[in-house]
Amino acid sequence: MKSMNYINKLQPVLEAAFKSQDPDLFDVVFDINGKKIYAEKLILSINSSTFKSMLSDRWISKNDSIKIQTYKYDDFKEFLTFIYSGEYNITNENIFTMLDMAEFYQIEDLKELCDEYLSTMELNLSNIIQLFEISNKYSMIQTKKPVQNFIFQNFKTIFKSDRFFNAEKSVVTEIIALGQTFAIKYEEMFQAAYEWVEYHVLEKQKELNVEAYKMNDAINVEMQEFLPYIQFNQMEVSFFTKYVVKRGFIFTFDELSDILETVKSNVKVKITNEYGQSIYGLLPKENNAVNVIKSLKCSGALGYWLTNCRMPSTPSPLKKRIGAKCYLFYFGDGDIGIYTNPRDDDYLLAEMFSESDIKFTTQNCKIEIV
Structure with missing residues (x-):
């Protein structure tokens, strides 16, 4: 038999003990920029495989503190508070830090709450690239759908934005690849990929300060990763001849000839x-x-x-x-x-x-x- 009354009393007691931060009650101490947070090895280990691995390698005494250099004191304490109480205070200011801690320490319940929070965040041109990166990096199921829909509905505007041009290639590749799932025009997909590549090749040329820098060769190399996502046979011939053919150096002569024949058909x-x-x-x-x-x-x-x-x-x-x-x-x-x-x-x-x-x-x- 189980006493539910006892079980229901236990959680508030653990929560109160953590909030008291009485050193005598704990066997683990974290040090963040000289400020200490006390916790219990058992509680941390049964909730987090990362903590279990971290704390099982050696005996942690009260005088042997664990330095936390990646996170701020308030954020880390908020994170530990969730482990002890299930309570969380997620804001626009700490959401990405809380998500990163939830991922690193493998606290799935907190990660799901972060996903839920992000899925309701207002989307705009300023945050959409960051949220797209986050949804991919942390496999955010709830967040991914509204983010993808926003990109689809605003693709033409997004690929003209500074944040798009400053995004990593892996992110741009995934955005272009959305066209296989969402009805983004292949003309827009090609133009977005090409203009991103051209921008970065020009920046590379400035950085190297080499007059003889082979622009076309560099663009050709960078474009190859995007081309498999683009169905040229679904492009209007006017766009293909005016835009793609002028950049025909990214294809071999035979490739360009075959594609042009398909488009014209x-x-x-x-x-x-x-x-x-x-x-x-x-x-x-x-x-x-x-x-x-x-x-x-x-x-x-x-x-x-x-x-x-x-x-x-x-x-x-x-x-x-x-x-x-x-x-x-x-x-x-x-x-x-x-x-x-x-x-x-x-x-x-x-x-x-x-x-x-x-x-x-x-x-x-x-x-x-x-």
Whole structure:
């Protein structure tokens, strides 16, 4: 049998003992810039594998203090207070320190509370890169989702910011890689990667102060890490020829020639609602859907067009991405339609974009190849 009354009394007693900081009650002492904090080896060891390892290597006497040089006194005491009481006082000023201590000393409950706190923090251009770094470094599940959504929704603005240009390459790579999951335009992904690389290569040139510094070669090397995330065949030909081709030195001649041929083989599909608002997508010329769309003579209702054709038997090479405005796709019976969230068994034809919000109307939706 257990006495719950006794158990419920025990926790407040431990908490009160820690707050008293009576040296006679403890067998471990921490020294932070000459100020001491007393604690109990047993309590620390059963709550933290890091403390267990740290305190098991040798006997710690009361006169043999453990110096803490990484953290400030108030922050470390707040951290130990959580271990003894479960209470925490997380603020915008100490959150990153508390998180770092929770990670280093393996206090998962505190780490989860830090994650919860960060997930509700107001996001802006000043803190988004830092929070993205933190969410990756500490595997913050709750924080990661709103941070990723903010980057997706504000990508074009973020990649023009000073904080983006000053971010580490590993962080920029992960931000660019978001385009595989979120519907960031590949044109914007390439431009963001290139401008970040160009900025850092120029800074390197200034640092080395070498006139003969081979800028293009340096940019070429740095860009290779970003290129696998970018689907050039999903770029509009106008952007590719005006922006990418001018920076063609990052490809071999054959690579650039093959990509250009693929880009030029695309045609643009345009859907216009009854208010004259339009969305656009890209289709390969050889895709049978191009001929099907050209043959359609009537407007669609609810973005749905009867085609009397068959859906391809092979899987679509196009994959759904989070936040896409909508997709043009084949229904199971071969008819063509647009929908914001097609099913997994629908055959995706094109991811559709628009420069502004568009209202999907119930009738008179015109589809055409332009």
